[in-house]
Amino acid sequence: MISDLLQHIVEAGAVEQNVSKQEAAETVRSPAHTTIITHFELARTLERANRRFATFLQAEMTRQGVQEIGPAHAMLLLTIGDDELSVGQLMDRGPYGGTNLSYYLKQLGECGYIERIPLARDRRTVRIRLTEKARELCADLTEVAAKYHRLVAGDPENIRKMEVAFETLDRLERAWATAAIFGSPGER
Incomplete structure (x- = not known):
């Protein structure tokens, strides 16, 4: 059907x-x-790729002696990067639900990976930024990922294929987000 x-x-x-x-x-x-x-096969492939990438991140973090946080935490650190963001901005940038995000941020703070900076005008609101420890981990993970990227991309044709894959996935993500809000095209 x-x-x-x-x-x-x-x-x-x-x-x-x-x-x-x-x-x-x-x-x-x-x-x-x-x-x-179908979209279902694509979604299953994305889920498998996401799990494989999480396994890859966990292995790299273990090699570096990082055991107090997991791959989801590392992805959150990479999402923050060099920016100083609010919790709302983090939710917009990644696939984080409010409860999970709060829990991850609490753990990252306890392990010394993030700093919470209260805003002067409203002390209840905080901005999140990486500590030096987190920036070093992100740099190490980015360096390893770059090596694998060079291995997979290899030549201009493969780089173009990766660009097309990204553009397609981005279009799918936007279409699914729109459908979640407004319903399927036949329902509008």
């Missing part, structure tokens, strides 16, 4: 773009496969 729906969407888009149904069907099929890649 989902495959039929996706096929219908592709065919409808083809009509709008004056492309034949056969050409439209071929655009959603991988040349090596006869199955249609």
Whole structure:
């Protein structure tokens, strides 16, 4: 049913773009496969890639002797980077829920990775910034990730493929966010 729906969407888009149904069907099929890649398969692949990346981060952090925080904490530190952000800004930049984010920030503060700076005009509001310990960890992780990036990217063609993958994932993320707020296209 989902495959039929996706096929219908592709065919409808083809009509709008004056492309034949056969050409439209071929655009959603991988040349090596006869199955249609759906949003569900993409989401599952993203989840697996995210878990693999978390495993990679954990292994690198263990090699560096960092055991008091996990990969989710490291990603939060990398999200903060050189900025000084409010909790609301952090929530906008990453996939953090309020409760999880507060818990992660509490742990990072206790372990000496972040500083909380109260605003002068409203002491209840704080800005978050990295400590030197966190900046060193982020630099180390960024250096290791750069080595793997060079290994995977390798040449201009692979770099372009990564750019296309990023652009596609970014478009999907925006489409899913819009659908979550406004409903699917047929419901508007």
